[in-house]
Amino acid sequence: MNEKILIVEDEPKLSGLLRDYLHQAGFAASVLDNGLEVVPWVREQDPRLILLDLMLPGKDGLDVCKEIRAFSTVPILMVTARVEEIDRLLGLELGADDYICKPFSPREVVARVKAVLRRAAAPTLQAAGLVLDESRYVATLHGRELDLTAVEFNLLHFLTANPGRIYSRSQLMDRIYPDQRTVGDRTIDSHIKKLRKKIAAVAPQEELIHSVYGVGYKFEAREA
Template sequence: MNGSVLIVEDEEKLSSLLHDYLSQSGFETHRLRNGLDVVPWVRERNPDLILLDLMLPGRDGLEICKEIRSFSSVPIIMTTARVEEIDRLLGLELGADDYICKPFSPREVVARVKAVLRRTDGGTTIKASGLTLDELRLRAVLNDRDLELTAVEFKLLQFLAANPGRIYSRQQLMDRIYPDERIVSDRTIDSHIKKLRRKIAVATPDEELIHSVYGVGYKFER
């Protein structure tokens, strides 16, 4: 099996279709329809990835995503028919790793699931100046404090920390975080960096690790 995927979708036909395609691709799938059931299920079962619809009965997908991020870094792909930029950006700011706009093809969903799992898989560990990045567990520890990063935040920090002092443009960071070459805005990277800085500041309130280089991009430096 390629891993377990929780499908949270209240449209029965679409949920069934996603189940069929993911199962055929070697994934163990589970399905929920009501937003109120999601967080307790995730706490108990810990899936490898969640396909989370934005508009659900019982509870909104963005609220669910935010609560899950308070205790888990499980990859989350949001599915939505609301295509306004603010919804997309808000979903990513709350910790989603990707989003897919409806209508979509089931094959596209399978490809996105595999891409996100590839980005969040691996076993590299980086240790430097009080910072430990464990890629296998997607765990970042700074000054003995778990930063509780999302998968995307972890990838950003890992990439920057592996190349200290080197400046990367937003485009270079987007190419690294989104290797499937989809188009995302500069604001997406800025939003991830902003949230990552807030989490780092909890562990090192008097020191900034990710520095902005005006007109160029970002670098990691202690």
């Protein structure tokens, strides 16, 4: 494999542990411990993925992520202990591809790295006039772009990829929010409501996401 991964972490024990686990998984992992060093390194080395801690000396992870997104689409997995930042981390205006909360297991990080890389290489998904581009987090319906957050995109993509199948709120939360400390019981309902509103703004005659009373939600194309 030997894909190049950059770990940006100022805790030496943690960065060393992550590097060892990534090496064992077949990745070529490098470590930086200061936010000021990241952008020049990325420009020169062109990594396949960046594990970027939120709290860094020199320059914090949010600013580093914004600077990288000005010139690169490299997948960025943000690492944070500040759960209140999750919505910002996954906001399209910032451009992070995923997040992971401290404390975590190194095996979980390796699994998430592999998942993000698979997603970055995935082809577009098309169904019922929808085109979902995972590499860019862009969704269009009948040629018109839906202005989705990253969480909304993930939710729509998962349902669309499994048409007709009913998923409970807890199943969807497990898929969309691996760390459930960050969400409440009705978070999925809120995201579904926003998705429906954005779909209706583009195609008011179509209903794509359906509620199944007492069970959950499913994707199915039909006229409203």
